[in-house]
Amino acid sequence: MSATPEPYVGPTSSSPVTHHILSVLVENKAGVLARIAGLFARRGFNIYSLAVAPAEGHARFSRITIVVDAETTPLEQIVGQLDKLVNVVAITDLAPRDAVERELLLATVSYESETRTAVLDAVASAGASIVDVDAGAVTIMLAGTPAACDQFERRLESFASVELHRTGRVALSRLGSQKN
Amino acid sequence: MELTGAQALIKSLEQQGVDVMFGLPGGAILPVYDPLIDSTIRHILVRHEQGAGHMAEGYALATGRPGVAMVTSGPGATNIVTPIANAHMDSTPLVVITGQVASGSIGTDAFQECDITGITSGITKHNFLVSSASELPRIIAAAFHLATTGRPGPVLVDVPKDIAQSKMEWWWPSTIEELDLPGYRPNVAIDEDAVARAAALIASAERPVLYVGGGTLKSRASAELLAFAERTGIPVVTTLMARGAFPDSHPQHLGMPGMHGFYTAVTAMQRSDLLISLGARFDDRVTGRLDGFAPDAKIIHVDIDKAEINKVRRADVALIGDVREILTALDAATATPTSLDAWWRQLRAWQEEFPLTYDEPTTDGPLRPQSVIEAIARQAAPGTIVASGVGQHQMWAAQHWKYEEPGTWINSGGAGTMGFGVPAAIGAKVGRPDRTVWTIDGDGCFQMTAQELVTARAEGIPIKVAILNNAYLGMVRQWQEMFYDERYSEVYLSPDLPDYVKWAEAMGCVGLRATSHQDVDRVIAEANSVHDVPVVIDFRTDASEKVFPMVPSGATNDDIVVHPRQRGGNA
DSSP, X not given: OOOOOOOOXXXXXXXXXXXXXEEEEEEOOTTHHHHHHHXXXXXXXXEEEEEEEEOTTOSSEEEEEEEXXXXXXXXXXXXXXXXXXXXXXXXXXXXXXXXXXXXXXXXXEEOXXXXXXXXHHHHHHHTOEEEEEEXXXXXXXXXXXXXXXXXXXXXXXXXXXXXXXXXXXXXXXXXXXXXX | OEEEHHHHHHHXXXXXXXXXXXXXXXXXXXXXXXXXTTSSOEEEEOSSHHHHXXXXXXXXXXXXXXXXXXXXXXXXXXXXXXHHHXXXXXXXXXXXXXXXXXXXXXXXXXXXXXXXHHHTTTTSSEEEEOOOGGGHHHHHHHHHHHHHSSSOOEEEEEEEHHHHHSEEEOOOOOSSGGGOOTTOOOOOOOOHHHHHHHHHHHHHOSSEEEEEOHHHHHTTXXXXXXXXXXXXXXXXXXXXXXXXXXXXXXXXXXXXXXXXXXXXXXXXXXXXXXXXXXXXXXXXXXXXXXXXXXXXXXXXXXXXXXXXXXXXXXXXXXXXXXXXXXXXXXXXXTOOOSOOHHHHHHHHHHHHHSOOOOOOOOSSSOBXXXXXXXXXXXXSOTTOEEEEOSSHHHHHHHHHSOOOSTTSEEOOOSSOOTTOHHHHHHHHHHHOTTSOEEEEEEHHHHHHHTTHXXXXXXHTOOOEEEEEEOSBOHHXXXXXXXXXXXXXXXXXXXXXXXXXXXXXXXTTSEEEEEOSTTHHHHHHHHHHTOOSSOEEEEEEBOTTOOOSSBOOTTSBGGGOBOOGGGOOTTO
């Protein structure tokens, strides 16, 4: 484990300054995601991204990481309404400053023989990796901060044909930061 | 003991102490109606599922116990969506059981299938789709726990037909933990620091008002409210949802605030320097234009639902918890404003200048709706329960009847559901058979749900219905008169079509009519002499009569419009 503490990089295009990350522990029951999505829709709360996965070691719970717009609706109201959903067990509010955020980016990039090197350079310099190869195309994976993903996405835009998919971020509170 | 899911469901309801339920059977819920025959639970067979839902609401509002309704899948379920939405808006405890197509058919567009848990997810406190018969006792117990604790509300349980028919080994959850609700924590400890800060605000207030909402009734805090109000001398207003939480006859009661509130209640809130909100939610019908609402008031916001805090108006002190417990804690802090003499002098001057008023009835013209309500009230037994629909008649009933105790005013507040009155009154009468129950209804509302008078007659539920028949959708007419240049669009209903007396008689009820002022007392006395069947009175009222005071939509409460006679040169 050689990771050094990462600096807080401030707002980026996919993480505007008003965003907040809610890490929501929910019961793993049918329809829970629909209840949360429905709540956001009917209350007019905006979601930037949403990621769902089984929670650490539990079959019973899932963790939903929601990046919300805390400018159009006060965070207190979003948390208060979410907390009323009976299937929501716990909500951790992570201010970007207090969170370690990561996102996964997958991109398939086509190349000609003269651009092949540029693609490989981009992969190498971003610390991305190649996960699939075909004649004239590669699929690249980058796991990084939202800012790194933004930067990599912009860099890939210079190539001919790009099919790109991002997961939305997951987050945990930064070690040593004050919890809410 | 091996039971079918259907038997377990009925047995679970009995375990919960359910004595009555309202419903209408159909294909998917058929298995559950069989063990009902052998149950101690009384079932009221309605004529439309909406009626079942509103009856359950009326029962809950009159008794404080959860109302229970049961209907079939598909259209049976969608017909009860309106009462569920209504109960959600007014935080009324309801448990609604719906039949569902067999589990294997869900998602195939089967006959009478609809996704009722999806449809109601935004208008229930929670809902369940039952996936095995063995979990029915837990789910029913959880449904009642959710419906009645914290901020109450409707809970729906959707039961697929095959699950009702399958076998289970009977059990009953003995602890809250067994309900398996890891995310539900309705009880919060009282924040003593916040109590102290609230006490400090109360001690320094010069123009405080106790802003009493429906949550005060839900938490059964009337006695604590009376004690607190009398000890501190602070004036009280009761919202539409809280009528009866504080006696109207009490000298500290300023009446109802809001769009059609009493002048002094509205203006006291506007000029207040401290609003103590007790289970109220700063609804737009109370605040008027929000940026002009009570500009000088600090806010102590007491609510069991923390999402209400700062939702509409920022609170200076938030007290999250049960109104009754917090009132007790506040009272124990013994904070009292130094002197409210100047405030009371001002309040009494407003009451003197702008009392609730209306034009005196004429001897030959159509009836004044307000005087009809007052005439019914004069002849009413103490403790009479009043239900209403939604519209002008509802506002007049909220203004002109004197509510002295909790559970005597049954209406649809947040949702504004026309047609609520008749079925809600039936539910109230079932819950409180010892009380006289009057419905103050409008002709538009009556036509929406009047078929339930057949239910009332068949089941021996003798309610009384006063139709204030002005031949119009009166509140819409009032707005078109005042704000749309008297251009009346689709609001005329006719006083004679239907013939309400014949309609009442066709439904097995006594039908009466009053057309002139001289008829009113006699006809009411006649209605009061009927004890075995429902009575309907067709009161022919003046269509031009409007509800005053009125805060026009979009205006601040400073721009309250009083009765024309009270508008002086400076109005």
